[in-house]
Amino acid sequence: MTEEKRTFYVTTAIDYLTGPPHIGHVFEKVLTDALARYHRAAGYDTYFLTGTDEHGERILKLAREAGMTPQAFADELSNNAFRKTYDTLNVSYDDFIRTTQERHKRYVQEVLQRVYDTGDIYYAEYEGLYSLGAERFVTEKELVNGVLPGDKEPPELRREANYFFRMEKYQAWLLEHLQQNPQFIQPSGYRNEVLEMLREPIGDLSISRPRARVPWGIELPWDPEHVTYVWFDALLNYVSALEDVGRTDLFPKAWHVIGKDILKPHAVFWPTMLRAAGLPLYEKLVVHAHILAEDGRKMGKSLGNAIDPVKLLADFGADAVRYTLLRETTLGSDSPYGENILKNRLESDLANDLGNLLSRTTSMVQKYRGGVVPASGPQGLREEGIIARAQALPAEIMGLVRELRLSQALEASMEFVRDLNRYIAESKPWDLAKKEEQAAQLDTVLYTAIEGLRVASVLLESAIPNKAVALREQLGLGGQNYPLQGAWGLTPAGTTVQSGPILFPKADADLKKGEDAGKKPPATSTAPTPGPAAPANPAAARTPEVAPQETLPEISIDDFARLDLRIAQVIAAQAVEKADKLLKLTVRLGDEERTVVSGIRKWFAPEDLVGRKVVLVANLKPVKLRGILSQGMVLAAEDAEGNLDLVGTGMDLPSGTKVR
Secondary structure, three states, X not given: OOOOOOEEXXXXXXXXXXXXXXXXXHHHXXXXXXXXXXXXXXXOEEEEEEEEEOOOHHHHHHHHHOOOOHHHHHHHHHHHHHHHHHHHOOOOOOEEEEOOOHHHHHHHHHHHHHHHHOOOEEEEEEEXXXXXXXXXXXXXXXXXXXXXXXXOOOOEEEEEEEEEEOHHHHHHHHHHHHHHOOOOEEOHHHHHHHHHHHOXXXXXXXXXXXXXXXXXXXXXXXXXXXXXXXXXXXXXXXHHHHHHHOOHHHHHHEEEEEEHHXXXXXXXHHHHHHXXXXXXXXXXXXXXXXXXXXXXXXXXXXXOOOOOHHHHHHHHOHHHHHHHHHHHOOOOOOEEOOHHHHHHHHHHHHHHHHHHHHHHHHHHHHHHHOOEOOOOOOOOHHHHHHHHHHHHHHHHHHHHHHOOOHHHHHHHHHHHHHHHHHHHHHHOHHHHOOOHHHHHHHHHXXXXXXXXXXXXXXXXXXXXXXXXXXXXXXXXXXXXXXXXXXXXXXXXXXXXXXXXXXXXOOXXXXXXXXXXXXXXXXXXXXXXXXXXXXXXXXXXXXXXXOOOOOOOOOOOHHHHHOOOEEEEEEEEEEEOOOOOOOEEEEEEEOOEEEEEEEOOOOOOOHHHHOOOEEEEEOOOOOEEEOOEEXXXXXXXXXXXXXXXXXXXXXXXXXXXXXXX
């Protein structure tokens, strides 16, 4: 008997078309897309729905102001603003629904008729405070300083005859359901908010507007003089899309991902509507908080701190935006975000940890094994620890994802990457390459690093889908896709690594260095945050204390501009006689050849340097060393243990290229 395949249906809130997408829209789509991708990779039968909400009084008003029909106005924003942005973000939706589509309108009218026929919709006159922003009647209790949170203007007093849904009839049932199903709304703080709402009368819900006043909507099937109110229209998209493709079986597994500002409609209106229509409930309501400016203030155009998602994507690329949004946010509290936070995380995680690991590993395979991945030699305890971690991480990460701890899932993945970097530093393949008897151990180190990178690409693919594919292409695994499973050894020995561009180029160097630049202010929630996953080698994770380094005097940008830094290629190298520290290098600098004397003999054999590209200070005043005129200086960096490496580039730049 075969095991029944697990199913996962995930939705975003459909975006109301009152303007172009903002960073909150982008965050919600990235979050939902990551959930969908993780579940697909783990073998779930996954369906991901997003779309746009296109009816209502506000859209009609904005379209008239723009001199357009409401349909043309909706077409422009839906196709050329929202959908275009989400496609740039590589959001992997299975369906993009629009509430003006006939498939949706037919289903809405069918459900409305069904609920009307049961007696749960009635006609009555009502007077109350009406929010144009939320397009619903509100109570005094919901207002803050006379305004509904999220609105710009106070509500207006309206009196009109509408159709109402007997929502309060289902209040006791919904309260009982929430009490018996604590996971129904997550994080739990939002569930507690809804429980408080349900401890007081919730009233019935106005579900229509007179067609004479609001002609832009779906007609009620029994009364064409009224159109349905926005929530009874918009919320049904989660089912109408499935009805259209014959997959309504997915709905009981639905996770609705929404912002906290629309908690009440999704947690109160929607379940009661489903109950009245005889439809099953969704599985989970996933509620996220808001994105704040870097200084912790609310974003807004009037404050001058709003983020333009289109510009952000153009400046940094989709994967950097995706990763940093997922890494820097929590669902239960508002999260600061901006360019400095993005740049710092991009540089530390993606460029330094992941990008450098790929660059140094493929370079060593090219240098020591002619670009061909060797079969692993004997494995020791260190390698066994890495393999065990690689095999355990997929299940661990899916556990975190199912618990909505995506930031921790990414941290666990990046800790695996950092441990691979530590492994290379400990194993010193550059030393192993000097001794023929260590060839098998060198093969082990190179294979472990290459296969570890393949594993890392799978662990991180839900956050960085484009770059994960690009990473595997450089490993020689182009076109290969791997499930999120605990597997090791899937990179065949004999695979040829490929040269490629730097995976994550570092952002420009003008990061704000002020005390608070790029730092996150305290979150607005005191909920405990789980710690990061344990590394493959726990002892290696303990970083020794480093003594503070002496700060050199500052220089101006003009001082720095006087340095002429160039890419140079070493074409010959030899030891300097009677000098145990010096090597004589012949380097090509464009069409010119120069001699450079460098004190790096302790770390490099002359034959290892030939062909290598380095960074040269080209305008250093020539000086004689051991009788040899040295025309420049190669740049190097040394770690705390005294290991030296030459500064170079991950790209195959021509000699003579200026470094700036």
